[in-house]
Amino acid sequence: MRFSTQILFSCKALGCRIFIAGVAYLMIAGCASSYVVLLENQDGTTGKVIIKGQKGEQVLSIANQGAPLDGSAPAAPVSKDKLNKDFSAAIAAQPRLPVSYLLYFRKDVLLTRESEALIPKIIAEAADRQAVDISVIGHTDTMSTIKLNERLSQQRAAKIIALLKKKGINFHAITLESHSERNLLILTPDNTYEPRNRRVEVLIR
Amino acid sequence: MFRVILICSMLLTTGVWAGELPPIGYVKNITGEATVTTKGDIIRAKVSTPVYQSSVLNTRAQSSMGIILKDATVISLGPETEFAIDEYAYVPAKNKFKLGSRITKGSLNYVSGIIAKLQPDAVTVTTPSGTIGVRGTKFVVKVE
Known part of the structure; x- marks a missing residue:
């Protein structure tokens, strides 16, 4: 009891700046009521969060470290209990993460065998999601003219939408996009044959 | 020409323009009670409720809500939260990107897209x- 009173006192006195390394996370637990915590991505990597607050700038780059939103204190570890208490509801409400598939074409609008084999996986991925929102995005390589590629890119996407619908894909919204040769996966000069650019991306959200 | 102007002015006066902007995402799950407010229209959120640029999302006590935006940004709100998407542009073909959002109260889980x-x-x-x-x-x- 006396211990926590003391911490409360020092929090007030120091304006949330605790200088004892061993209790650094108490800065967040005890004082900062508005704060951000960096978490690990699903693929195991961790990005960065940059805070520009009224009292300074801070950068978070280590998972499970947090800092007040006003920028008044540097990153410090946040306990599991604290994370659970403040964020379990928000984290539990996280929808299933989107997944994207790349389908490749051996010629014009003809899918490669490997990509054809992906179609059932796409159908299955959409099957048990809610309010499924799908984008089907056509691309080409830089062979031929821009005008013809715009048409081809559109045709590829339309063909995949028709195919997915024919196979009974579960969806709430499905949108066709066509990027033609403006969004190359593999950068090439103009008029270059590149099978990896002849593709349709299917993004399932 | 006259007809075009007439239709335009009809659209403007009835506010159809706003309604015709495509959604930037959808509500994916709901626990308890939540709303999506767009240009003053308060909609009680359910699975598949669309979210637009300028939409404000609100959850009540013991409630939560998850949404996914066009660019695959995944956002979920804990209870008693207010979160707004003020600016949204996702036009890869034109290299146009913007996601300006705002949390005024509550808790938020964010997976960038x-x-x-x-x-x-x-x-x-x-x-x-x-x-x-x-x-x-x-x-x-x-x-x-």
């Missing part, structure tokens, strides 16, 4: 005491 990957400085979350910049990551934020 394609915009944060392609143009990291285009993604911000504004809070009452500071602004968060997002560099391809997952984070949680609480505002009291």
Whole structure:
């Protein structure tokens, strides 16, 4: 009891700046009521969060470290209990993460065998999601003219939408996009044959 | 020509323009009670409720809501939270990207999407005491 009173006192006195390394996370637990915590991505990597607050700038780059939103204190570890208490509801409400598939074409609008084999996986991925929102995005390589590629890119996407619908894909919204040769996966000069650019991306959200 | 002007002015006066903007995302799950407010229209949120640029999302006590935006940004709100998407542009074909959002109270879980990957400085979350910049990551934020 006396211990926590003391911490409360020092929090007030120091304006949330605790200088004892061993209790650094108490800065967040005890004082900062508005704060951000960096978490690990699903693929195991961790990005960065940059805070520009009224009292300074801070950068978070280590998972499970947090800092007040006003920028008044540097990153410090946040306990599991604290994370659970403040964020379990928000984290539990996280929808299933989107997944994207790349389908490749051996010629014009003809899918490669490997990509054809992906179609059932796409159908299955959409099957048990809610309010499924799908984008089907056509691309080409830089062979031929821009005008013809715009048409081809559109045709590829339309063909995949028709195919997915024919196979009974579960969806709430499905949108066709066509990027033609403006969004190359593999950068090439103009008029270059590149099978990896002849593709349709299917993004399932 | 006259007819075009007439139709335009009819659309303007009936406010159809706003309604015709495509959604930037959808509500994916709901626990308890939540609303999506767009240009003054308060809609009780359910699975598949559309979210637009300028939509404000609110959850009540013991409630939560998850949404996914066009660029695959995944956002979920804890109870008693207010979160707004003020600016949203996702036009990869024209290299146009922007995701400006704001949390005024409550708790938020954020998984960044394609915009944060392609143009990291285009993604911000504004809070009452500071602004968060997002560099391809997952984070949680609480505002009291």
